[in-house]
Amino acid sequence: MDTETPVTPLTTPVTRLTARGRLIRLLVTVLAGGLLLAGTFWGEDDHFPFGPFKMYASAVDPDAPTVDTRLEATDATGATVLLTERNTGIRRAEIEGQIDRFRTEPELLRVAADAYARRNPDAPPLTEIRIIIRWHEVRDFTPTGDWEEEVVATWQP
Amino acid sequence: MAAVTGRLRRLGGAVTRWLTEPVPLGRLAAFRTLVYLFVIADAVVFTPWARAHADVPGELYRPLLIGRLLPLPTPTPAVVWGVFAALVASAAVAATGRLPRLAGTAVALLYLEWMIIAFSYGKVDHDRFGLLVALAVLATVGRARHGDTARSEAAGWALRATQLAVVATYFLAAFAKLRWGGLDWLTGATLTWAIVRRGTVLAEPLLEAPWLLIAAQIGIVAFELLSPLVFVLRQRWRYAAVGFFYSFHLVSFATITISFLPHLVAMASFLPLERVRPVVWARRLAARGRESAGGGAAGHPVPVAGDPTVGGPREGPDRPPPQ
Numbered sequence: 001m002d003t004e005t006p007v008t009p010l011t012t013p014v015t016r017l018t019a020r021g022r023l024i025r026l027l028v029t030v031l032a033g034g035l036l037l038a039g040t041f042w043g044e045d046d047h048f049p050f051g052p053f054k055m056y057a058s059a060v061d062p063d064a065p066t067v068d069t070r071l072e073a074t075d076a077t078g079a080t081v082l083l084t085e086r087n088t089g090i091r092r093a094e095i096e097g098q099i100d101r102f103r104t105e106p107e108l109l110r111v112a113a114d115a116y117a118r119r120n121p122d123a124p125p126l127t128e129i130r131i132i133i134r135w136h137e138v139r140d141f142t143p144t145g146d147w148e149e150e151v152v153a154t155w156q157p
Numbered sequence: 158m159a160a161v162t163g164r165l166r167r168l169g170g171a172v173t174r175w176l177t178e179p180v181p182l183g184r185l186a187a188f189r190t191l192v193y194l195f196v197i198a199d200a201v202v203f204t205p206w207a208r209a210h211a212d213v214p215g216e217l218y219r220p221l222l223i224g225r226l227l228p229l230p231t232p233t234p235a236v237v238w239g240v241f242a243a244l245v246a247s248a249a250v251a252a253t254g255r256l257p258r259l260a261g262t263a264v265a266l267l268y269l270e271w272m273i274i275a276f277s278y279g280k281v282d283h284d285r286f287g288l289l290v291a292l293a294v295l296a297t298v299g300r301a302r303h304g305d306t307a308r309s310e311a312a313g314w315a316l317r318a319t320q321l322a323v324v325a326t327y328f329l330a331a332f333a334k335l336r337w338g339g340l341d342w343l344t345g346a347t348l349t350w351a352i353v354r355r356g357t358v359l360a361e362p363l364l365e366a367p368w369l370l371i372a373a374q375i376g377i378v379a380f381e382l383l384s385p386l387v388f389v390l391r392q393r394w395r396y397a398a399v400g401f402f403y404s405f406h407l408v409s410f411a412t413i414t415i416s417f418l419p420h421l422v423a424m425a426s427f428l429p430l431e432r433v434r435p436v437v438w439a440r441r442l443a444a445r446g447r448e449s450a451g452g453g454a455a456g457h458p459v460p461v462a463g464d465p466t467v468g469g470p471r472e473g474p475d476r477p478p479p480q
Contacts, residue, residue, distance in 0.1 A: 012181070014307070014310070015179070015308070015311065016179075016310050017177055017310040017314075021311070022173055022177055023173075025173075025318075026173050026176060029176060032290070032318075033321070036286075036329065037329070040329040040332050040333060041336065045276075045281040047222055048222070048223060048272070048273075048276055048281050049223075049272075049286055049289050051283075052333040052336065053283045053286070053326055053333050054334075055282075055283040055415075056347050056351060057334045057337040058342075058347070059338030059339060059341035059347065060345045060346040060350040061345065062345065062349070062367070064346075066350050068353070068354060088209075088213070089206065089209030089211070089212045090217070090278070091278070091280060093280035094217070094280045095279070096280070097279025098217065098278075098279040108216065108217075111214040111217050114214050115212045119209075119212050138349065138353075140367070141349050141367030141370070142367065143353055
């Protein structure tokens with residue numbers, strides 16, 4: 001059986017690197033490692049790809065409300081439309097990442113209307129866009145089921 | 158003094174030997190095909206929102222430092238679709254193993270730009286440092302044929318560098334938690350928050366048991382800090398550790414829908430991928446089918462896409478020259 005499987009010889013030939021090739025690889029490894037260490041301790045996301053691996057790195061207070069952000073719109077028919085990555089190309093985390101910009105310049109929400117129109121050319125136009133944060137109340141690690149909503153920014157054409 | 162320099166030199170030699178420990182070229186070839194096929198799948202299927210930035214007006218583009226330094230153009234539909242097409246085309250060539258340096262360099266640069274387009278709108282993901290390193294180092298290895306048992310130090314460094322990047326993602330994530338969350342992270346409500354935001358039905362019952370989530374947080378930091386031990390384990394335990402890493406991500410995906418897929422692909426650099434020969438298996442099966450139907454091709458060497466002409470059990474002299 002399996003006669004076509006290559007037989008692994010006990011000693012397979014090895015292609016070696018030149019001394020120069022080995023030194024360059026050592027230096028590149030050390031340099032990249034140094035940049036990554038620096039990014040971890042002093043860097044920010046801006047230093048991609050050497051920024052810190054800070055996914056879910058903040059401590060969350062077990063008694064503080066949990067933030068849940070959404071981008072919501074009203075269209076010309078009066079219907080409420082949830083704006084998502086799918087229908088605008090803008091991710092929820094991107095709204096959150098630039099939320100201070102939207103807070104101070106709510107007219108920037110116009111870009112979400114433009115993006116929505118580009119991706120949904122046949123849909124009724126949007127007449128209002130809102131960024132809403134729903135604060136879920138949490139007590140001792142457990143969501144109580146109560147929430148409050150905060151409208152962070154509103155835009156109308 | 159001379160003794161100290163001698164010792165340092167020996168240490169440096171040992172580190173370099175470990176960094177460039179030779180691996181079979183067949184393993185590199187298999188990893189290469191996996192990585193480049195994943196790049197195509199990622200661009201087309203898994204990261205659709207990067208392409209969606211074509212429709213987002215440039216005012217929301219806040220280029221990352223690297224995008225400001227280079228400087229890269231503000232994405233327009235033409236830029237985004239152009240990078241997308243070039244990325245998919247070059248990854249398709251690279252996945253076959255042809256033009257490994259040229260196509261590999263093109264994919265590495267285009268994927269980096271693709272990620273800058275993805276991450277310059279207010280959110281940077283942390284799931285693909287290993288993949289970016291894999292793309293950068295794969296381009297430094299010349300031709301590698303599927304099934305080749307000859308070993309290469311250049312291939313060894315490429316896989317080692319990728320493994321280091323994968324483990325650094327875990328190990329340094331623990332320090333990021335200390336930096337942002339401090340020790341409170343261990344006993345905080347981060348997992349509760351993650352479940353409220355994006356938990357699945359599997360995760361919801363966990364909200365009733367905060368002590369379990371705290372135990373999980375302590376377990377996560379412990380595993381991140383211990384992850385470098387994977388390099389000192391013996392082979393069997395090393396595979397077990399890598400299996401544990403994979404299962405950690407399976408559980409994260411099942412509970413809080415975080416997949417870390419690019420990282421998982423890079424982590425395959427730990428596995429003896431040369432044993433996975435889907436094309437060989439498929440042809441063998443087909444040959445067996447023909448044999449039982451009266452054809453009779455079994456027992457003959459089988460040509461495999463990406464391989465040169467089959468020459469028998471021991472590959473011939475047309476191996477790439479030493480580099």
